[in-house]
Amino acid sequence: MSNTQDSKDSKDKLRVYEYAKSLNMSSKEIITILKRLNLPVNNHMSVMENTMVNKVEGFFRDIKANAAAKRAQESSGAAVSAAPASANRQQPASSTQGGQQATTNTTSQDRQGTMNSINTKTQPSEQQREQREQRPQQSNQGGGTRPSGQGQQGSNRPSSSGQQGGTRPAGQGQQSGNRPSGGGGGYQGNRPSGQGQGGGTRPSGGGGGYQGNRPSGQGQGGQGGSRPAGQGQGGGTRPSGGGGGYQGNRPAGQGQGGGGNRSFGQGGSSAPSGNRPAQAPQGQSRGFDAGANRSQPRSGSDAGRNNRNNGGQKRFEDGRPGYGGNRNNRGKGRNNKGPQQPPREKIDNTPKKIIVRGTLTVGELAKLLHKDASEVIKKLLFLGVMATINQEIDMDAILLVAGEYGVEVEVKIPVEEDDFETVEENDEEEALTGRPPVVTIMGHVDHGKTTLLDAIRQTNVTGGEAGGITQHIGAYQVEINGKKITFLDTPGHEAFTLMRARGAQVTDITIIVVAADDGIMPQTVEAINHAKAAGVPIIVAVNKIDKPEANADKIKQEMTEYELVPEEWGGDTIFVEVSAKQRINLEGLLEMILLVAEMNDYKANPNKRARATVIEAELDKGKGPVARILVQHGTLKIGDAFVAGNCFGRVRAMVNDRGRRLKEAGPSTPIEITGLTEVPQAGDPFMVFEDERKARAIAERRAIKHRQSEMGANTRVTLDDLYTHIKDGEIKDLNVIIKADVQGSAEALKGSLAKIDIEGVRVKIIHNGVGAITESDIILASASNAIVIGFNVRPDPQAEATIDQEKVDVRMHRVIYNVIDEIEQAMKGMLDPIYKEVVIGHAEVRNVFKVTKVGAIAGSMIVDGKITRAAEARVIRDGIVVYTGKIDTLKRFKDDAKEVAQGYECGITLERFSDIKEGDMIEAFVMETVER
Numbered sequence: 021m022s023n024t025q026d027s028k029d030s031k032d033k034l035r036v037y038e039y040a041k042s043l044n045m046s047s048k049e050i051i052t053i054l055k056r057l058n059l060p061v062n063n064h065m066s067v068m069e070n071t072m073v074n075k076v077e078g079f080f081r082d083i084k085a086n087a088a089a090k091r092a093q094e095s096s097g098a099a100v101s102a103a104p105a106s107a108n109r110q111q112p113a114s115s116t117q118g119g120q121q122a123t124t125n126t127t128s129q130d131r132q133g134t135m136n137s138i139n140t141k142t143q144p145s146e147q148q149r150e151q152r153e154q155r156p157q158q159s160n161q162g163g164g165t166r167p168s169g170q171g172q173q174g175s176n177r178p179s180s181s182g183q184q185g186g187t188r189p190a191g192q193g194q195q196s197g198n199r200p201s202g203g204g205g206g207y208q209g210n211r212p213s214g215q216g217q218g219g220g221t222r223p224s225g226g227g228g229g230y231q232g233n234r235p236s237g238q239g240q241g242g243q244g245g246s247r248p249a250g251q252g253q254g255g256g257t258r259p260s261g262g263g264g265g266y267q268g269n270r271p272a273g274q275g276q277g278g279g280g281n282r283s284f285g286q287g288g289s290s291a292p293s294g295n296r297p298a299q300a301p302q303g304q305s306r307g308f309d310a311g312a313n314r315s316q317p318r319s320g321s322d323a324g325r326n327n328r329n330n331g332g333q334k335r336f337e338d339g340r341p342g343y344g345g346n347r348n349n350r351g352k353g354r355n356n357k358g359p360q361q362p363p364r365e366k367i368d369n370t371p372k373k374i375i376v377r378g379t380l381t382v383g384e385l386a387k388l389l390h391k392d393a394s395e396v397i398k399k400l401l402f403l404g405v406m407a408t409i410n411q412e413i414d415m416d417a418i419l420l421v422a423g424e425y426g427v428e429v430e431v432k433i434p435v436e437e438d439d440f441e442t443v444e445e446n447d448e449e450e451a452l453t454g455r456p457p458v459v460t461i462m463g464h465v466d467h468g469k470t471t472l473l474d475a476i477r478q479t480n481v482t483g484g485e486a487g488g489i490t491q492h493i494g495a496y497q498v499e500i501n502g503k504k505i506t507f508l509d510t511p512g513h514e515a516f517t518l519m520r521a522r523g524a525q526v527t528d529i530t531i532i533v534v535a536a537d538d539g540i541m542p543q544t545v546e547a548i549n550h551a552k553a554a555g556v557p558i559i560v561a562v563n564k565i566d567k568p569e570a571n572a573d574k575i576k577q578e579m580t581e582y583e584l585v586p587e588e589w590g591g592d593t594i595f596v597e598v599s600a601k602q603r604i605n606l607e608g609l610l611e612m613i614l615l616v617a618e619m620n621d622y623k624a625n626p627n628k629r630a631r632a633t634v635i636e637a638e639l640d641k642g643k644g645p646v647a648r649i650l651v652q653h654g655t656l657k658i659g660d661a662f663v664a665g666n667c668f669g670r671v672r673a674m675v676n677d678r679g680r681r682l683k684e685a686g687p688s689t690p691i692e693i694t695g696l697t698e699v700p701q702a703g704d705p706f707m708v709f710e711d712e713r714k715a716r717a718i719a720e721r722r723a724i725k726h727r728q729s730e731m732g733a734n735t736r737v738t739l740d741d742l743y744t745h746i747k748d749g750e751i752k753d754l755n756v757i758i759k760a761d762v763q764g765s766a767e768a769l770k771g772s773l774a775k776i777d778i779e780g781v782r783v784k785i786i787h788n789g790v791g792a793i794t795e796s797d798i799i800l801a802s803a804s805n806a807i808v809i810g811f812n813v814r815p816d817p818q819a820e821a822t823i824d825q826e827k828v829d830v831r832m833h834r835v836i837y838n839v840i841d842e843i844e845q846a847m848k849g850m851l852d853p854i855y856k857e858v859v860i861g862h863a864e865v866r867n868v869f870k871v872t873k874v875g876a877i878a879g880s881m882i883v884d885g886k887i888t889r890a891a892e893a894r895v896i897r898d899g900i901v902v903y904t905g906k907i908d909t910l911k912r913f914k915d916d917a918k919e920v921a922q923g924y925e926c927g928i929t930l931e932r933f934s935d936i937k938e939g940d941m942i943e944a945f946v947m948e949t950v951e952r
C-alpha cells in the first residue's frame with residue numbers, strides 16, 4: 021500500500037515512460053491513451069501531471085467498469101453452479117489469481133484493500149474468505165515465484181501491479197483488486213476438473229493465474245464439458261505472451277472460447293482482462309469483451325506483457341498443478357495431470373550463421389539477424405557507429421554486430437566477372453600438373469630469329485603428327501625427350517611487349533638471338549630490356565656459329581654488360597651456341613629450355629574452364645572471325661561459350677599448329693578457333709563462361725567499359741601527375757626509357773638519373789638506347805608505365821602515332837641538366853604550371869586599312885565572345901592558320917580599348933603582321949593555368 025502511495029506521490033514529476041513502466045505498459049500505449057483523452061503529450065519524455073495520471077487512471081477504471089458491467093450481465097446466470105465440486109481442491113497461488121476472475125465481485129473486494137489507488141472495493145464475501153483461509157499456502161506459492169507484488173494475490177497483495185504480476189498498471193491492479201485472489205482459489209477449487217481443460221491448453225503464463233480464477237462454477241464446467249476438446253486446445257494455441265496474462269484473468273470457459281480465437285494483442289490488454297475476473301461464465305463472450313475493451317492489439321506492449329507473462333508463468337508453474345491439471349483434464353478427460361505444459365519462453369530465432377555479400381543496410385542486417393532494426397541501431401551505437409535503418413554499414417560493422425549476437429558471418433564477395441582477367445584463380449596444389457613452357461624468340465634484325473624458329477619447328481615434329489600440314493597459328497609446339505615446348509612464332513620484342521602492354525603475360529622463357537658474327541646491336545639491348553622488364557628468364561642463343569667470323573666469346577663478353585653472365589663464367593645465364601641455318605645444336609637449345617622450365621616448374625590446372633590469351637586474330641573470308649589463342653589454364657572444349665576481349669562466341673572448331681582438328685586443348689596448347697562473333701585483338705584475355713548468354717552480356721559490358729576508359733583520363737604516369745602518384749603511394753620507382761643521339765649522352769643521362777632519390781622514390785632506367793624514339797620504345801613505356809626521355813632525338817612518325825594512342829609521356833631535351841631538373845621537380849611536385857589555351861572570341865575582318873608606319877589595320881566586327889587587348893590572336897584564312905601572335909593595338913573608333921565585345925566594330929593591328937585580308941577571321945585566345 022504504502023509503496024503505491026509513494027509512487028503516486030512521486031507521479032507529480034512522472035514522465036510518460038516512467039509511468040508506462042510502472043504500469044508495465046509501453047510509452048506508446050500511454051501516449052495513445054493520453055492523446056485519446058486529449059491530454060497534451062509529445063513523446064515518452066513528456067511529464068505526466070497529476071491530473072493526467074488521474075485521467076488515465078480514470079480511463080482505465082471506466083474501461084474496467086464497463087467491461088465488468090457487461091460481463092456481470094452476461095454471466096449472471098452461469099456463474100455459481102459448477103463451483104462446489106472442486107471446492108476442496110487446493111490451488112496453488114496462481115490459482116488465486118484465477119480466482120480473481122471468477123469471483124469478480126467478491127475477490128476484487130479483497131484486493132481493493134491492497135490496491136490503494138483503485139476504487140471498486142467491495143468486501144470479500146464470507147465464502148471467499150473461507151477459501152482463502154483454506155489455502156493459505158497458495159498465495160504464498162504465488163508469492164514465492166512471482167515478483168513480490170504478485171506473490172500476494174488476494175488481499176495480501178500490496179499493490180495492484182503486484183496482483184497482476186507486478187507489472188500491471190494500477191488500474192489493472194484495481195481490477196484484479198476486485199478479484200479476491202483467495203476467491204480465485206475458491207473458485208478454482210470449485211471448478212470441476214473439466215473446466216481445467218481450457219486452462220491446460222492455454223499458454224502457461226497468465227493463463228495459469230487467471231484460469232485459476234475462474235470459478236469453475238461459472239458454468240465453465242458446463243462449458244468445458246460441452247466444449248469440444250478442440251476448444252480447450254484453442255486456449256493452448258494462443259500465443260503464450262500477452263495472452264497468458266490475460267487469459268489468466270479469464271475464466272476457463274472464456275479461455276476456451278476467447279483464447280482460441282484471440283490474437284496475441286488482445287491477450288495483451290491487461291486492463292480489460294483485469295476486469296474480467298468474475299465473468300468466467302461469460303466464457304466466450306468475455307473473450308470478445310476483452311477484445312472490445314482493448315483498444316487494439318497492442319503489439320507495442322509485448323514487452324510488458326512478456327513481463328507479465330513471465331510473472332504469470334511463474335505463477336503458473338507454482339499453481340499449475342492444480343490448474344493445469346484441471347484444465348487438461350477438462351480437455352482431455354485427464355485429471356490432475358496438468359503440469360506437463362512447460363513454461364513458454366520467448367523463442368530466440370537468432371540464426372547461427374548469416375551469409376553476407378558485401379555491405380548491407382542496417383535494415384537488411386537486422387532482417388538477416390531476425391532482430392528489430394532499432395535493436396541493431398542500438399548495438400551499432402554502442403559500437404560507436406551512428407546509423408539509420410537505410411544506411412549502409414561496412415563489413416567491419418556487420419561483423420561486430422553479428423558478433424554481439426554470437427552469429428557467425430560467412431562473407432561471400434561476388435567475383436567481378438566482367439574483369440575476369442584480373443581475377444586470380446588459386447588452385448589446390450594437387451590439382452596442378454606440369455605444362456609445357458611457352459617461349460618467345462627475340463633479337464636484332466637479321467640475327468636469325470625466323471630461321472631459328474623454322475629450324476626448330478621442322479626438326480622436332482612430334483611423331484604422330486608428322487606429315488601434317490604446318491599451319492601458321494601464331495605459335496607451335498615441339499617435342500623433345502617426350503616433353504613439349506610451345507614457341508610463339510611472332511619473333512621480336514615488339515609483339516612480346518605489345519602483348520604485355522595489353523596485360524597478357526604469355527611468355528615463360530625468352531630466347532635472345534645474337535648473331536655470333538655481328539654482336540650486340542640496339543635491338544638486342546631492347547630485347548634484353550623488354551625481357552627484363554617482364555621478369556622472364558633469358559636464354560642467349562649465339563647464332564650463326566657456322567660462320568667463320570663467328571666469335572661466341574665476344575658475344576658472351578658483351579652480354580656481361582647487360583648483367584647476362586654465362587654460367588661458365590660464374591653467372592646464371594644459359595648461353596647456347598647454335599646455327600639455325602645449319603641446324604647445329606638445336607636440340608641442345610631445346611634441352612636448355614626444358615632445363616629452365618624444370619627449374620621454374622610451370623604448372624596449371626587442366627581440369628577447369630579454360631582461360632587463354634589471344635595471340636592473333638583476323639577475319640577469314642571463309643571461316644569468319646578466327647582467333648589464334650594460347651590456352652593457359654583449364655581445358656578448352658568444342659562448344660564452350662567464351663569471352664575474348666570485348667567479343668564473345670562459342671567454340672565451333674579447334675585446329676592445332678599441325679592442322680589437326682581437336683576436341684579439346686589443355687594448358688600451353690596453341691590453337692586456332694572459329695565461332696567468334698567479332699575479331700578480338702592480340703593480347704586480349706579469353707575465358708570460358710557457362711553459357712553464351714552470359715558471355716554475350718559480359719562482352720557487351722566490357723565493350724562499354726572499354727569505350728568509357730578510352731574516353732577517360734590518361735592512366736599512364738606522366739611527369740605532370742607524377743607527384744600525385746608518389747603522394748598516393750602508387751609509385752615506388754619512376755620507370756624511364758632514355759633515347760639519345762650518342763651512347764655517351766645516354767650513359768651520362770642514365771648515370772645522373774639513377775642518382776635521384778626523392779622521398780624514397782627512385783628513377784629506374786628500364787631501357788636506354790641510341791637513335792630516334794621508336795614505336796617499340798613507346799610500347800615498352802606503355803607496358804611498363806614508363807616515361808620516355810629523348811635527348812637530342814625525336815620520335816619517328818610511327819612512334820608519334822603510338823605516343824598519342826598509348827598516351828605515353830615523352831620529353832625532349834637538349835641539356836642534361838634540364839632533364840635532371842625536370843625529373844627532380846616532377847618528383848617533388850614542383851613543375852611549372854601547365855597552361856591551357858582558351859579561345860575568348862572571334863572577329864571577322866571586314867575592311868583593311870593600310871596606314872604608313874602603323875601597317876595594316878583590320879576593321880573588324882566581333883562575331884562572338886570578345887577581343888581583349890592582352891589576348892593573343894591567330895589569323896585563320898580558309899581554315900588555315902596564317903598567323904599566330906599578339907594583338908598590337910585594339911581601338912574603338914580612335915580610342916584605345918581594353919576589350920571589345922560581340923556585336924561591336926573595332927580596329928585591330930597584330931604584332932609584326934600586316935598581311936591581313938578581308939574575310940580573315942581573327943581568333944583571340946588567352947593562356948590559362950591549369951591546376952595540377
Ligand SMILES: Nc1nc2c(ncn2[C@@H]2O[C@H](COP(=O)(O)OP(=O)(O)OP(=O)(O)O)[C@@H](O)[C@H]2O)c(=O)[nH]1
Pocket residue numbers: 463464465466467468469470471472511563564565566567598599600601602
Ligand atoms: N650462316 C648462317 N646464316 C644464318 C643463320 N641463321 C640465319 N641466317 C641467315 O641470316 C639471315 C637473317 O635471318 P632471319 O632468320 O631472317 O633473321 P631474323 O632475325 O628473323 O630477321 P628479321 O625477321 O628481319 O628480324 C638469313 O639470310 C638467314 O639465312 C645461321 O645460323 N648461319
